[in-house]
Amino acid sequence: MRTPPYFVGIDVGGQSIKAGVVDDLGKPQSQVDVPTEAFKGQEHGLAQMAVAAERAIAAAGLSVKDIAGIGVATPGTMDIPAGVILEPPNLRPWKNVPVRAYIQQRLGRPTTFQNDANAAAYGEYWVGAGQGARSLVLFTLGTGIGCGIIVDDIIIEGAHSHGAEVGHVVIQMKDGRMCGCGQPGHLEAYASARALVKQARHLLATTPKSTSLRKTAIMETVQQAATPEEEETLDARHALLVFQAAAAGDELARALVDEAAYALAIGAVDMMHTIDPDRIIFAGGMISAGPAFLERIKKYIKMHAFPVPAAKTEVLYAALGNQAGLIGAAGCARRAARGGLRAASA
Numbered sequence: 110m111r112t113p114p115y116f117v118g119i120d121v122g123g124q125s126i127k128a129g130v131v132d133d134l135g136k137p138q139s140q141v142d143v144p145t146e147a148f149k150g151q152e153h154g155l156a157q158m159a160v161a162a163e164r165a166i167a168a169a170g171l172s173v174k175d176i177a178g179i180g181v182a183t184p185g186t187m188d189i190p191a192g193v194i195l196e197p198p199n200l201r202p203w204k205n206v207p208v209r210a211y212i213q214q215r216l217g218r219p220t221t222f223q224n225d226a227n228a229a230a231y232g233e234y235w236v237g238a239g240q241g242a243r244s245l246v247l248f249t250l251g252t253g254i255g256c257g258i259i260v261d262d263i264i265i266e267g268a269h270s271h272g273a274e275v276g277h278v279v280i281q282m283k284d285g286r287m288c289g290c291g292q293p294g295h296l297e298a299y300a301s302a303r304a305l306v307k308q309a310r311h312l313l314a315t316t317p318k319s320t321s322l323r324k325t326a327i328m329e330t331v332q333q334a335a336t337p338e339e340e341e342t343l344d345a346r347h348a349l350l351v352f353q354a355a356a357a358g359d360e361l362a363r364a365l366v367d368e369a370a371y372a373l374a375i376g377a378v379d380m381m382h383t384i385d386p387d388r389i390i391f392a393g394g395m396i397s398a399g400p401a402f403l404e405r406i407k408k409y410i411k412m413h414a415f416p417v418p419a420a421k422t423e424v425l426y427a428a429l430g431n432q433a434g435l436i437g438a439a440g441c442a443r444r445a446a447r448g449g450l451r452a453a454s455a
């Protein structure tokens with residue numbers, strides 16, 4: 110059973126481009142992966158996006174005329190209204206890439222363009238852990254922390270396409286740890302999978318404390334020249350070692366997990382006191398840590414938020430896994446085609 114009209118979502122990552130047809134109820138009808146091969150240049154990258162879309166349409170048994178709209182999501186930096194990627198660190202050496210115009214011209218269908226973290230948030234808003242809510246903040250915990258904010262079906266892009274970068278809010282003003290972006294004290298430097306692993310290694314190297322982490326693979330050095338996706342997988346796997354040790358009662362691992370949970374709670378409370386969303390949602394490799402981690406975050410949120418939002422804001426894990434970006438990108442195309450999430454279709 111599938112429900113037309115159909116939309117194509119394209120989720121561009123550093124290593125691979127995922128594309129899929131999604132029906133009007135948000136159900137994926139196909140999914141294909143093609144390599145991004147960013148190093149081959151942006152013309153090649155654009156062609157790969159189109160190839161991914163064409164294969165996804167064929168895999169769903171449809172032709173391009175059956176497609177009501179296409180949504181593309183990519184990492185930043187970007188100019189969202191212009192439909193252009195500016196200078197993406199994950200897609201070197203691309204520069205000023207006219208993604209929306211290219212895809213729209215090549216496939217001949219209306220095309221929308223969005224930041225990948227925003228698209229993931231929109232996917233969860235449409236048919237995931239945010240379904241039915243008016244507003245949400247999504248934190249995706251990986252090598253970095255991606256974030257998306259949706260309020261009343263509006264994606265908070267910001268005036269300069271740099272809105273919702275909550276991984277880079279300052280949570281430590283004095284002697285803050287250095288963030289991947291080059292500024293100190295950001296949330297990402299305390300609560301991403303990479304931050305957790307980095308801090309674990311730092312403690313193992315600087316304290317004589319006995320901990321089961323010493324016997325694990327966490328001390329294996331990260332391979333050089335790893336692709337962003339390989340780094341993501343490796344960081345998630347190493348972070349999981351910390352969570353497992355914590356669950357088994359290891360004191361040092363518990364302190365590390367507690368610190369990450371506390372940092373995330375502070376980031377969440379900052380957002381609760383800014384926009385007061387219905388839901389705060391956590392996604393990414395780190396949520397495989399399971400319910401204990403979420404309970405820890407919730408405990409600190411309750412301690413630090415105003416009483417009413419502390420009691421009423423739902424805090425939960427995401428539901429769509431790594432399909433959130435693709436579904437959300439298609440959701441953005443659907444939203445553009447019908448003039449809103451809940452507007453009647455034309």
Ligand SMILES: [Zn+2]
Nearest residue numbers: 277288290295
């Ligand atoms: Zn930062």
